[in-house]
Amino acid sequence: MTAETHENATPRGLPDWVWYAGLPLAAIIWWALYSQLIPFSEWVTALFPVDRNSHTGEAIAFFVYDVPKVLLLLTGIVFVTGVLRSWFSPEKTRVILAGKRQIWGYPLGAMLGVFTPFCSCSSVPLFIGFVSAGIPLGVTFSFLIAGPMVGPVGLGLLYGLVGWKIATIYLVFGFTIATVAGLVLGRMGLERYLQDWVRELNTGPVGDLPEERLTLADRLKIGALQVREIVGKVWIWVLVGIGIGAAIHGYVPEEMMLRIMGGEAWWSVPAAVVVGVPMYTNAAGVIPIVEALLGKGAALGTTLAFMMSVIALSLPEMIILKQVLTYRLIAIFIAVVSAGILATGFLFNVIM
Amino acid sequence: MKTVKVYGPGCKRCETAEQMVKDAAQKLGLQVEVEKITDQKSIAMAGVMSTPGIAVDGKLVHTGGLPDAAKLEGWLSA
Secondary structure, three states: OHHHHHHHOOOOOOOHHHHHHHHHHHHHHHHHHHHOHHHHHHHHHHHOOOOOOOHHHHHHHHHHHHHHHHHHHHHHHHHHHHHHHOOOOHHHHHHHHOOOOOOOHHHHHHHHHHHOOOOHHHHHHHHHHHHHOOOOHHHHHHHHHHHHHOOHHHHHHHHHHOOHHHHHHHHHHHHHHHHHHHHHHHHOOHHHHEOHHHHHOOOOOOOOOOOOOOOHHHHHHHHHHHHHHHHHHHHHHHHHHHHHHHHHHHHOOHHHHHHHHOOOOOOHHHHHHHHHOOOOOOHHHHHHHHHHHHHOOOOHHHHHHHHHHHHHOOHHHHHHHOOOEOHHHHHHHHHHHHHHHHHHHHHHHHHO | OEEEEEEOOOOHHHHHHHHHHHHHHHHHOOOEEEEEEOOHHHHHHOOOOOOOEEEEOOEEEEEOOOOOHHHHHHHHHO
């Protein structure tokens, strides 16, 4: 810990040219590693004294292919996102959204939710900052739903592990749910269900923060710090998720999957949501499970519903928001978002 | 003597930020009073929407993420 603090406290890090030269170099290394994933994983699998086509062999192959792949993808996505997000901040977003009472405040809120950097530990000050600046409650909700729901990590991994078609479907429907749920919540006039002190709060004019001038090298550095912080934090979720995915891939029989998560079983969609909401993991942990489920023939709608409820609705976040929202408002919030997820699940089970 | 307020509900980054302020003050040989604000209401009232936030003598100088060490020294010695 002390070492880390001191490293951060170095007045100047690497000179700028190292960042500019290092970027293409890192990209080439990344690409070279990524292109060798299949031979690498087959080579590692062959080291185990098991039949490649047995249940265990399949599970091992899945695991050793997915771990380096997900970690590489995660590193790349977090870096690019970190750099892009350095152009955004909650303060700027608030200025853009303040006073946007018209209908397009909702999709705009959802879009900014994807690009604005914020961590769940500052959800409360962010929420208060938005509401007290006159941003409608519904738009604030669109922002808060879209952030995790269509976050770049989930989308990027979905693209890399499952394919662009499903990633696009997820993007479109995740975004639509965030927009429509915000709109519905906004129309319900829920301001009276905020905690009393929040309603009475008036933060007054915002102290104008001097805008920090950043060079491109500074932004690259922000991206690299993000990688260290986020990958350092979520890798354990990734391993657990891939472990579960590997077990499903290797051992769960297809006919059982079809019975439980197939399109025929109408109750599978609400069941997926009920199971998914209390589950708390990073998007990076759930996508490998999604990959394995789809590979075994789980219905797309059911799987989407599961993924959305795991990522977008999490109990820890609700507990944090409890400080500003009453239970009643939290319940309405969960109900509206779940309704959107259920609708998406049923729709895809019917049309696919 | 300068008064520095570090705003944050108590996540790891906020603690690191507080330590960075102390380290920077020590390095510059400045007497600095560091106050940690963890109450959500006070954080929001100060206009901080992404934590950690740092205010020097009542003026907000930084929000969101760890501050740059060189800039931090600049704020403290200004």
